[in-house]
Amino acid sequence: MITRLLHRFTDAASSRRGKFVTIALWLVLAVVLVLLAPSLASVYNNSAQNIPADSRSEVASRLLLKEFPSSKGTPAILVFSDAKGLSSDDLARARQVSDWLTSDQKPALVGPVLSIFTVPQAASQLQSEDKTTMTMVATMTGESSSQTFQDSVKHIRDYLKQTTANTSLEAHVTGPAGVVADAVLIFSATDVSLLLGTVVLVLVLLILLYRSPILAFLPLIAVGWALQVVNACLGFAAHAGLFSVSQQASSIMTVLLFGAGTDYSIFVASRFREELQYTEDKYLAMRTTMRAVGEAITSSAGTVILSLLTLVFTAINLYNSLGLTLAIAVAIMLVAGLTLVPALLVWVGRAAYWPFVPRYTPEVARESDVKSLKGFWGRLGLWTAKHRILATVGSLLLLGILALGNIGSVPTFNLLTSFRNPTDATEGYAALQKHFPAGTLAPTTVLVKLKGDQADVYQHLTELDAVAVALQKSTGVAKVQGPTRPDGAQPIVDPAVLQKGLASLPESLKQAIRSGKFTQQPTSGPGPCQGPTCQPVNPQQVALIGAFAASSTYVSPDNSTAQFSVVLKDDPYSLDGINVIDPLRSALNQALHDNHLDADGYLSGQTAELADTYQYNLHDTYLIVPVVLILVAIVLGLLLRSLIAPLYLLGAVTLNFVASIGACAFFFQHIEGQDGFNYAIPLYTFIFLVALGADYTIFLMSRVREEAQRHNLEDGVPFAVSRTGGVITSAGLILAGTFAVLTTLPLNILYQLGVCVAVGILMDTFVVRGLLVPGVVLLLGKWNWWPGKLNSVVSEPESSHEEELMAEV
Numbered sequence: 001m002i003t004r005l006l007h008r009f010t011d012a013a014s015s016r017r018g019k020f021v022t023i024a025l026w027l028v029l030a031v032v033l034v035l036l037a038p039s040l041a042s043v044y045n046n047s048a049q050n051i052p053a054d055s056r057s058e059v060a061s062r063l064l065l066k067e068f069p070s071s072k073g074t075p076a077i078l079v080f081s082d083a084k085g086l087s088s089d090d091l092a093r094a095r096q097v098s099d100w101l102t103s104d105q106k107p108a109l110v111g112p113v114l115s116i117f118t119v120p121q122a123a124s125q126l127q128s129e130d131k132t133t134m135t136m137v138a139t140m141t142g143e144s145s146s147q148t149f150q151d152s153v154k155h156i157r158d159y160l161k162q163t164t165a166n167t168s169l170e171a172h173v174t175g176p177a178g179v180v181a182d183a184v185l186i187f188s189a190t191d192v193s194l195l196l197g198t199v200v201l202v203l204v205l206l207i208l209l210y211r212s213p214i215l216a217f218l219p220l221i222a223v224g225w226a227l228q229v230v231n232a233c234l235g236f237a238a239h240a241g242l243f244s245v246s247q248q249a250s251s252i253m254t255v256l257l258f259g260a261g262t263d264y265s266i267f268v269a270s271r272f273r274e275e276l277q278y279t280e281d282k283y284l285a286m287r288t289t290m291r292a293v294g295e296a297i298t299s300s301a302g303t304v305i306l307s308l309l310t311l312v313f314t315a316i317n318l319y320n321s322l323g324l325t326l327a328i329a330v331a332i333m334l335v336a337g338l339t340l341v342p343a344l345l346v347w348v349g350r351a352a353y354w355p356f357v358p359r360y361t362p363e364v365a366r367e368s369d370v371k372s373l374k375g376f377w378g379r380l381g382l383w384t385a386k387h388r389i390l391a392t393v394g395s396l397l398l399l400g401i402l403a404l405g406n407i408g409s410v411p412t413f414n415l416l417t418s419f420r421n422p423t424d425a426t427e428g429y430a431a432l433q434k435h436f437p438a439g440t441l442a443p444t445t446v447l448v449k450l451k452g453d454q455a456d457v458y459q460h461l462t463e464l465d466a467v468a469v470a471l472q473k474s475t476g477v478a479k480v481q482g483p484t485r486p487d488g489a490q491p492i493v494d495p496a497v498l499q500k501g502l503a504s505l506p507e508s509l510k511q512a513i514r515s516g517k518f519t520q521q522p523t524s525g526p527g528p529c530q531g532p533t534c535q536p537v538n539p540q541q542v543a544l545i546g547a548f549a550a551s552s553t554y555v556s557p558d559n560s561t562a563q564f565s566v567v568l569k570d571d572p573y574s575l576d577g578i579n580v581i582d583p584l585r586s587a588l589n590q591a592l593h594d595n596h597l598d599a600d601g602y603l604s605g606q607t608a609e610l611a612d613t614y615q616y617n618l619h620d621t622y623l624i625v626p627v628v629l630i631l632v633a634i635v636l637g638l639l640l641r642s643l644i645a646p647l648y649l650l651g652a653v654t655l656n657f658v659a660s661i662g663a664c665a666f667f668f669q670h671i672e673g674q675d676g677f678n679y680a681i682p683l684y685t686f687i688f689l690v691a692l693g694a695d696y697t698i699f700l701m702s703r704v705r706e707e708a709q710r711h712n713l714e715d716g717v718p719f720a721v722s723r724t725g726g727v728i729t730s731a732g733l734i735l736a737g738t739f740a741v742l743t744t745l746p747l748n749i750l751y752q753l754g755v756c757v758a759v760g761i762l763m764d765t766f767v768v769r770g771l772l773v774p775g776v777v778l779l780l781g782k783w784n785w786w787p788g789k790l791n792s793v794v795s796e797p798e799s800s801h802e803e804e805l806m807a808e809v
Contacts, residue, residue, distance in 0.1 A: 003295060006294055006295060006298060006338075007290075007291050007294070009338065009339075010287075010290035010291070010294045010338055010339070010342065011287050011290070013338065013339035013340075013342060013343055014283065014286045014287070014290065014339075014342040014343050014345075014346045015283060016283055018343070019342075019343040019344075019346055019347050020343075020347075022339045022340060022343040023340070023343050023344065023347070026225055026229075026336070026339070026340050029229060030225055030228045030229055030232075033228070033229055033232035033233070034228055034232055036232075037231070037232035037233070037235040037236050037239075038235045038236070038238075038239045039235060040231045040232075040234055040235045040238070040245065040250060041247075042235075043235055043238035043239050043245065044238075044245060044246060044247045044250070045145070045238070045244035045245065045246060046145050046183075046184065046187065046246050046247055046248070050316055050317045050318055050609075050613060051315065051316060051317070051609065051612050051613055051616055052315050052616070055609075055612045055616070056585075056602070056603065056608070056612060057603065057604060057605075057608040057609040057611070057612045058609070058612075059602065060445070060447060060602035060603055060604035060608065061604045061609075063447055063449065063561070063602055063604075064445060064447060064563075064602075064604045067447070067449070067556035067557075067558075067560070067561040067563075068556055068561075068563060070112065071445075072141070073111050073112075073139035073140055073141045074139070074140045074144050074149075074176050074177045074180065075137050075138070075139055075140070075175045075176055075177060076137070076138045076139075076140050076153060076156065076173050076174075076175050076176075076177035076178055077135055077136075077137055077173070077174050077175030077177075077178065077428065077432070077440075077441065078097065078135065078136040078137070078138065078156070078160065078171060078172070078173055078428075079133065079134075079135055079170075079171065079172045079173075079174060079428040079429075079431050079432050080093075080094050080133065080134045080135070080136070080169060080170070080171050081132060081133040081134075081169070081170045081171075081431040081435070082132055082133075082168050082169050082170070083132060083168070084132075084168060085130075085131050085132050086127075086131055086132060086133075086134060086169075089167070089169075090167070090168075090169045091134075093163050093164060093167070093169060094115070094117075094134060094136065094169075095117050096163055097136065097159065097160065097163055097171075098113060098115040098117040098118060098136060099117070100159060101113045101136075101138050101156075102118065107151070107152035107153075107155040107156060108142075108148055108151070108152055109140050109141045109142045109148055109149055109152040110138050110139075110140065110141075110152060110156070111138070111139040111140065111141045112138075112139050113136065113137070113138045113139075114126070114136065114137040114138075115136040115137075116134065121487070121550065122487070124487055124488075124489075125481075125487060125488065128435035128436055129435075130435060132435060133431060133432070133434070133435040133436070135432065135436070135440070137175070138156070138177075140152060140153070140177045144176075144177070144180045145180075145184070149177075149180075149181070150181055150184055150185070153173060153177055153178065153181035154181070156173055157172075157173050157424060160172070160173065170431065172424050172425070172427050172428025172431065173424055173425065173428060174424070174425040174426075174427075174428030174429045174432060174441065175425075175428075175441060175442070176442060176606065178424060178425035178428060179415050179416065179425045181425070182419060182423040182424065182425045182426075183415075183418075183419075183747075186419065186423075186746050186747060187247045187248070187747070193744075194251055194254055194255070194741060194742075194744075194745065195254055197741045197744060198254060198255055198258045198738050198741045199220060199224075199258070201737050201738065201740075201741055202219070202220060202258055202262055202734055202737065202738060203216055203217070203220060205730075205733060205734050205737055206219065206220075206262070206734070209730045209733070209734075210269075210353075210730070211355075211356060212352070212353050212354060212355070212356060213354075214348060214351065214352050214353075214354055215269060215352050215353055218265065218269070218341075218344050218345060218348065218352060219261065219262045219265035219266070219269075219341070220262075221344065222261065222265060222336055222337075222340050222341045222344060223257060223258050223261035223262060223265070223333070223336075225336065225340060226257065226261060226332050226333050226336040226340070227254070227257055227258075229332055230253070230257060230328065230329045230332050230333075233328060233332065234250075234253075234325060234328065234329075237324075237328075243320075243321050243324050243325075244317070244321045245321060245325055246318075246321060246322075248322075248747075248749070248750065249321055249322045249325045249326070250325070251742070251745065251750060252322065252326065252742075252750070252753070253325050253326055253329045255738045255739055255741055255742060255754075256326055256329065256330070256688075256738075257329050257330075257333055258738045259692075259734060259735035259737075259738035259739060260301070260304065260330060260333055260692070260695075260735070261333045261336065261337065262731070262734045262735070262738070263695060263731040263734065263735055264297050264301070264333065264334070264337035264341065265337065265341050266727060266730055266731050266734070267293050267296070267297055267699060267727065267731070268289060268290070268293060268297070268337070268341050268342055268345060269341075269345060269352070270726070270727040270730075271289045271292055271293050272285060272286060272289045272342075272345055272346075273353055273358045274358075274723075275288045275289050275292075276350060276358040276359075276360065277358050277359065277360065277361055277362065278360075278362050279360070280360040282346055282349045282350065283346060286342050286345065286346040289342070290338070290342055292706070293699075293702075294338060295639070295702070296639075296698045296699050296702045297334070297337055297338065298334065298338065299635055299639045299698050300694055300695035300698045300699065301330055301331070301333070301334035301337070301695075302334075302635060303631070303632050303635045303636075303691055303694040303695075303698070304330050304691040304692060304694070304695070305327050305330050305331055305334070306631045306632075306635070307628045307631060307632065307687050307690060307691035308322075308323045308324075308326045308327040308330065308687065308691065309323060309324075309327050310323065310624050310627045310628055310631070310687075311323025311324075311624065311687070312324060313623065313624075313627075314620040314623070314624060315616040315619060315620055316613065316616050316617060316620055316680075318680055319620055319624075319680070319683065322684075375722060375725075375726075376725070377721055377722045377724075377725025377726060377729075377770075378718060378719075378721070378722035378725075380721060380725065380770055380771075381717060381718030381719070381720070381721030381722050381725070381774065382718045384717070384718070384721065384770075384771060384774045384775055384778070385714060385717055385718050385774075385778055388774075388775045388778040388779050389775070389779070391771040391772070391774070391775035392771070392772060392775035392776055392779060394771070395767050395768070395771040395772040395775070396655070396772065398659075398767060399655045399656060399658075399659040399763070399767065399772075400655075400659070402659035402660070402662050402663045402763075403655070403658040403659045403661075403662040404662060405661075405662030405663050405664070405665045405666035405667075406658065406661060406662040406665055408665075408669070409661075409662075409665035409666075409669060409676060409677060410575055410675075410676040410677070411575065411614070411617075411676055411677050411678070411679040411682075412574070412575060412674075412675050412676035412677060412678060412679065413573055413574075413575065413578060413610045413613065413614065413678075413679055414571065414573040414574055414675060415573050416429055416571075416573060417573075417674070417675055417748060418678065418747055418748045418749060419746060419747065419748065420746045420747065420748055420751055421746050429441055433571070437478035437479065437567050437568070437569055438568065438569065438570055438571045438572070438574075438577075439478055439566075439567040439568030439569060439570065439571070439572050439577065439607075440567055441571070441572055441573075442572040442573070442605060442606045442607060443565045443566055443567045443568075443572075443605060444565075444566040444567075444568065444572070444581070444584070444603060444604070444605040444607050444608055445563060445564070445565060445566070445603070445604040445605045445608075446471060446563070446564040446565075446566055446584075446588060446601065446602070446603055446604075447561055447562070447563055447564075447601070447602040447603075447604060448464065448467065448561065448562045448563075448564070448588075448592065448597070448599050448600075448601055448602075449560065449561045449599055449600045449601075449602065450560050450561065450562075450597070450598065450599045451598045451599060451600070452598065455559070455560040455599075456559045456560075457483060457555045457556075457559050457560070457561070457562045458483075458499065458502055458503065458551075458555070458559060459499070459503075460499075460597060461483060461484055461495045461496075461498055461499040461502070462495045462496045462499055463595040463596070463597050464482065464483055464484065464495075464562050464597075465482075465483075465484040465485070465491065465495040466591060466594075466595045467482075467564070467588070467591040467592065467595060467597070468480045468482045468484065468485055468564060470587050470588070470590065470591035470594075471564060471566055471584065471587060471588060471591070473587070474580070474583055474584045474587040475580060475583050476568055476569050476570055476576070476577070476579075476580035476583070476584075477566055477567070477568060477569065477580070477584065478567045478568060478569045479566075479567040480564055480565070480566050480567075481554070481564065481565040481567075482554050482562065482563070482564040482565070483551040483554045483555055483562055484498065484551065486550040486551060486553065486554065487550075488567070493543075493547065498547060501540075501544045501547075502544060502547065502548055502551075504544070505541075505544055505545070505548060509545070510548060513545060513548055513549050513552065514552050514557070566584065568580055568607065572605075572606060572607040573606070573607070573610065574675070575676070577607050577610075578607060578610050578611045578614055580607070581603060581607060581608055581611035582611065584603065585601070585603055588601040588603070589601055613679070614679065617679050617680070617683070620683065621682065621683050624683060624686075624687070625683075625686060628686070628687065628690055628691070629650055629654070629690070632646075632650060632653075632690060632691070632694050633646040633647070633650055634646075635694070636649055636650070636694070636697065636698070636701075639698060639701075639702070640701055640705065640785070641785065641788055642784060642785045642786060642787075642788060643786060643787060644780065644783055644784060644785070644786045645701065645777075645784050645785070648773075648776050648780075649697050649701070649773065650690075652697075652768050652772050652773055652776070653689065653690050653693040653694065653697065653764070653768070654690070656689060656693065656760060656763055656764050656767070656768050657685065657686050657689045657690060657760060659763060660685065660689060660756055660759050660760035660763060661677075661681075661682060661685060661756060663759060664677075664752070664755055664756045664759055665677060667755075668752065668755075674748070677752060678748060678749040678752055680749060681749065681752050681753055681756060684753055684756075684757075685753065685756040685757055685760060688739075688757045688760075689757065689760040689761070689764065692735065692757075692761065693760075693761075693764045693768070695731075696728050696731070696732065696764060696765065696768075696769050697769070697773070699724055699727070699728060700720060700721075700724050700728065700769050700773060701773075701777075703720040703723055703724045704716060704717055704720040704777060706720075707719040707720045707723070713777070713778070713781060713782075713784075714778070717774050717777055717778055720774075721770070721774050724769075725769075725770065728765055728769055729765055729766070731765075732761050732762060732764065732765030732766075733762075733765070735761050736757070736758040736759075736761040736762050736765075737758070739753070739754045739757040739758045739761070740754050740755075740758040741754065742754030743755055743758075
């Protein structure tokens, strides 16, 4: 029933009148959508929350913003460094920057500034011990994805460059704000270059492979047409808030659309050229073509779409939004492949293959069936039939050896190593890392929320200092700052004494200190106290006031929540840093219990968020991998009408994935010296290789079944390999080439994805489809079609397709 509907659909799209209707409909649709839809670039969302709102780090982040409103914003860390030591001239220039950032001339989104000039008592935290490096923290307000945010960071960098020009003082902007600004800047120039690079590569490959300029342009026209429709649909969806579309997702969508769309075009064009030799009428030839490959293209695209839609059920937004974006793109390309591509081809007809125009020569064409076995793929098919065990075992050994590269491979979450070229943020971090604990770049915030209506941090300073001690002893912690140790050093005054002393301060005095209205009375010398909140003080009270002022930074305005800033020894974006979070959380909970504090503990910050991302990534991987395999198995089972074939075909695709990841892991870590895979690469690669690999599996196995109907399985496999080898090779080279274009982009995640998918597709093309699958098919024989029988697959002797189609007309 479905097959018959599909045949009617494709028949109508490429008929004598239908081709013009099809082309006109696509033209009108593209023009209307492009005119009405918002530009996709205008609705990019590159800052969407990546993990669920109920994750522990996100809950902690919301609590931090609620209890400490001043913490809202994205910190920009300004790093000043002079290898000779910071001179008085260097410090004067740094003061100039600090004064500018706190003046009316500062950039629009600059908020509070922490420096040795605004808070002198923080000098020990902001200056390195060797006095060569100093930091300054400017909190950037507003959305990090906004243009105003980018302009503000750029303004700071320009001012630093101007202030330090012609001196030995180096200054950089790093930290979360610097990293985000660099990422946005890099992405801003990728859309056009990626599109042009993909188009040029596909065009060159098509001309080299098919030596026909007209045929080279037809797939590009169809894919470009479909791309306009896809961009418009995504623009509407993102604008309506149905789901977010990031620039990264758009980049991957572009290469996938060109790769898959060109593959579908090649499948149609190759079979159409073959049928033109058997059928004089080009419309009948196209009907035969689409009836032969339409089901395979639909099944392969359906497999890709179903695989991508499984990403909707993931927890990480990086996967979730990508799945919908790519599924919509492939679905639209499928419709174009079944309608627009055949309509354009049949309109141009035999001229599409100029200068190698296929002629109507049925007798010669049938003779070429035998001659085709003398070509490379025909010879390979015959060799595989003769040496099926060697072909199977040899390819399994090769893939198994490559899979060994996975030993020792590790995921990486490091945002700083995500840039392939040095940026201002990475250079600033390199300077910071030499002279400060690596965790200074992004400290982890620990929150202790006391329970009860009368909760007061200042009544539990002794217990909270014990919590700070426990956190300090936790593995991988360099320094802990909190209410009793604002500079991270051992408290000078015993916490119990401090707690008693602070309790003696008048409440009005505390409020004045927190509001910044307190003016201290000199302990000696002339000078009357100024201001209504001025208090006469003695030296002991001066010390208490200073202690309270320093502690208030780490206590919420309502005194219910204490904050600790935990600086890690390791890079806060590294796997070593991430692995500190769980022991730190356990240490916190144990310390709260041991000190009998009725409170809840939370961990916030980028490292805590990455730790949650790590766990959600494992969850998503364990969920998606089996679901995708089951879905692909169902599609293959329905198409091949077998329970056995899907099992070994999926096994081959999965082994190819593991081998590809292994080979690339070895290359990235041991040859290039990278610190590992971006955490998203394995699941991305799995989805693409299994789903796209199914394209070639379906195309090959459909032809094996077809040739088995004409011959027997022993003879049919070499013919199938011969007939599909060139097509699959062309499609594989183009698909691998389009993904390889991603390696030209300056972001490591796209570079690694491009390499992994390109390598996997090439191995799938030459090893899996050329040797492994044909070898296994021949070894299993009649069991390929179980529970069916080989006789049920073999049909009547070869008959004329043209006569059958003419009878239907």
